[in-house]
Each structure stands twice: as structure tokens, then as C-alpha cells.
Amino acid sequence: MNAIETTGLTRRFWRHTAVDHIDLTVPTGTVNVLIGANGAGKTTLLKTMLNLLPPSAGHARVLGTDSRRLAPAELRRIGYVSENQKPPDHLTVAGLMAYWRPLYPQWDRTLEAKLLRNFDLPLDRKLGQLSRGMAMKAALASVLAYRPELLVLDEPFSGLDPLTRDQLVEGMLDLVSREGCTVLVSSHEIAEVETLADRLILLDHGHLKLTETADALRARFRQVEVSGTSVSVPARVWQMKREGTFTRYIDPQFDLHTTPAGARVTPLPLREIFIALLRQHSTTRPTGAIAS
Ligand SMILES: Nc1ncnc2c1ncn2[C@@H]1O[C@H](COP(=O)(O)OP(=O)(O)OP(=O)(O)O)[C@@H](O)[C@H]1O
Numbered sequence: 001m002n003a004i005e006t007t008g009l010t011r012r013f014w015r016h017t018a019v020d021h022i023d024l025t026v027p028t029g030t031v032n033v034l035i036g037a038n039g040a041g042k043t044t045l046l047k048t049m050l051n052l053l054p055p056s057a058g059h060a061r062v063l064g065t066d067s068r069r070l071a072p073a074e075l076r077r078i079g080y081v082s083e084n085q086k087p088p089d090h091l092t093v094a095g096l097m098a099y100w101r102p103l104y105p106q107w108d109r110t111l112e113a114k115l116l117r118n119f120d121l122p123l124d125r126k127l128g129q130l131s132r133g134m135a136m137k138a139a140l141a142s143v144l145a146y147r148p149e150l151l152v153l154d155e156p157f158s159g160l161d162p163l164t165r166d167q168l169v170e171g172m173l174d175l176v177s178r179e180g181c182t183v184l185v186s187s188h189e190i191a192e193v194e195t196l197a198d199r200l201i202l203l204d205h206g207h208l209k210l211t212e213t214a215d216a217l218r219a220r221f222r223q224v225e226v227s228g229t230s231v232s233v234p235a236r237v238w239q240m241k242r243e244g245t246f247t248r249y250i251d252p253q254f255d256l257h258t259t260p261a262g263a264r265v266t267p268l269p270l271r272e273i274f275i276a277l278l279r280q281h282s283t284t285r286p287t288g289a290i291a292s
Pocket residue numbers: 013016017018036037038039040041042043044045
């Protein structure tokens with residue numbers, strides 16, 4: 001069962017195609033991290049998926065319903081937070097919780113209190129007077145408190161201090177492990193999502209370039225260092241540098257049989273795999289495809 005399925009999902013702004021024929025599945029109960037350079041189309045994809053922006057072509061199914069027909073009953077099962085959302089400035093933090101609470105029968109007041117405490121939010125401060133990070137925390141608390149089945153977060157870490165980022169990751173992991181929640185999160189903060197990601201989705205210029213599990217990525221990527229600067233290396237390798245008396249590269253399809261004898265082979269953390277994918281991709285525009 002998939003929490004999200006898109007078929008040919010496309011969104012144009014006049015003549016610019018921001019999201020181009022995306023066929024994507026997000027399996028239920030997985031944590032998916034959407035990455036891509038600035039302007040790759042991440043925000044547009046998330047909004048188009050949820051029909052916050054109507055698709056120009058194609059369609060999306062969210063929790064089994066065509067996103068154009070998402071009614072309050074389905075929306076209660078989805079939590080969406082974006083850094084671009086404008087909260088109602090006149091409400092206080094406590095007022096925001098009181099405003100949303102009756103709309104969600106499953107709202108968990110104990111969890112709400114815990115989130116507000118952990119996020120150290122001033123309950124009587126008006127939303128319009130919160131800092132950017134505090135406003136993000138208030139928005140996150142107001143969606144985590146109803147334990148959504150699907151959590152869609154657009155750049156949730158932006159503007160948050162490191163402690164709060166950790167608490168947010170903890171809050172998400174708690175939701176995922178206890179409720180089997182599905183998470184789709186776009187982020188440039190790759191260190192933060194290292195512990196979270198089950199699956200990685202890479203967008204480039206509106207195109208879906210890769211969807212793969214974190215385990216598969218960890219299994220196929222290796223940093224390789226070989227003594228000597230004239231060793232022959234497989235053609236598929238990335239970021240090859242011949243420095244001093246060493247040759248170093250990243251192998252995106254590691255295979256011992258085609259690795260030079262005596263090479264030092266090191267697994268890469270997901271964070272470095274993200275960076276390698278983004279860097280590789282930015283050097284192969286506009287048509288380069290990532291080997292997978
Ligand atoms: N309302 C709009 N009108 C015209 N063009 C838009 C609009 N919204 C987005 N775009 C364009 O669509 C493309 C994708 O934008 P989007 O905000 O989805 O990218 P992103 O990957 O979320 O970027 P970032 O990482 O910088 O937040 C960009 O070229 C952007 O200029």
C-alpha cells in the first residue's frame with residue numbers, strides 16, 4: 001500500500017515547467033527525504049501532490065484518494081507544514097492549539113503539552129510576534145499533536161536551532177515508530193535527516209532523478225583510495241582526484257571485482273552520499289541521469 005502515488009504529475013507556471021511528469025510512489029510507513037538544489041521543484045511537487053496547487057497534468061493519489069477530492073475526513077489524516085505558511089498573526093500559541101483542536105477528533109492533548117514544553121514555546125505570545133524558528137515550531141506542534149497518518153514537511157528544519165532540530169527528529173521518529181506514520185520531508189539539512197531517512201527522492205529541474213532506499217544507497221556507494229596516480233579505474237566513478245601519490249574517487253556502484261587491488265574502501269554516510277548525488281548532478285545538467 002502506498003501513502004502517495006503520482007502519475008505524470010506536472011505543474012507549469014506560464015511557460016516554465018516546475019514539476020515535469022513525476023511518477024512517484026511513497027510506501028506507507030516509510031520516511032522519505034526529498035532533496036534537490038534550489039529551484040529543483042520540491043515545494044511545487046509537495047503542493048501539487050496535495051492539490052494546494054492544481055496540477056497542470058497528471059494526478060496524485062494521497063491515502064488512497066485522488067488529491068483533487070481530498071475532503072475534511074482525509075485532510076484530518078494529513079499534516080502539512082511549510083516554511084512559507086502564514087499563521088494567523090492575531091492568535092497566541094495557546095490560541096492556535098485551541099483553534100485546531102476541535103477539528104481533529106484524534107488530537108492528543110498530552111502530546112500537545114509535551115511538544116509545547118519541548119519546543120519551549122511561550123503560550124501567550126501572538127504568532128505574529130514569534131521568531132521564524134518559533135513560528136515553525138508552533139506549526140509543527142499543531143500538526144504532530146493530532147498524530148497524522150501522513151506528514152508532509154517542506155523545509156521544516158530551516159531556522160531551527162540544533163537542539164530543536166533534534167527534538168523535531170525525535171518527535172517524527174516517535175510518530176513513525178508508534179503509529180506507522182508516513183513522512184515526506186524536503187530538506188537541505190542533510191545532517192538532520194541522516195537518522196531519519198528510509199528512502200531518498202532526488203529532484204533536478206523538475207525531473208525525478210532517483211528514488212532509492214537509504215540501505216540500497218549505503219550498500220552501493222563507497223569512497224575508494226588507491227596508491228598510485230596512474231591506476232586504471234572503472235569509467236562509472238565520480239569525483240576522481242589524483243593527488244600526491246593517491247587516486248581517490250567515489251564509486252556509485254561498488255563492485256570489488258572492478259576495484260583496483262590493494263584499494264582502501266570506505267562506506268559513505270548517507271549525508272556524504274546526498275552531497276555526492278547533488279554535486280554529480282549539478283555537473284551533468286541538463287540531461288545527465290544518475291546510475292542506479
Ligand atoms: N508561483 C510561481 N510562479 C512562477 N514560477 C514559480 C512559482 N513557484 C515556483 N516557481 C518556479 O518553479 C521552480 C521550482 O520552484 P520550487 O519553489 O518548487 O523549488 P524548490 O526546489 O522548493 O526550491 P528551494 O530549495 O529554493 O526552496 C523555480 O524555478 C521557481 O522559480
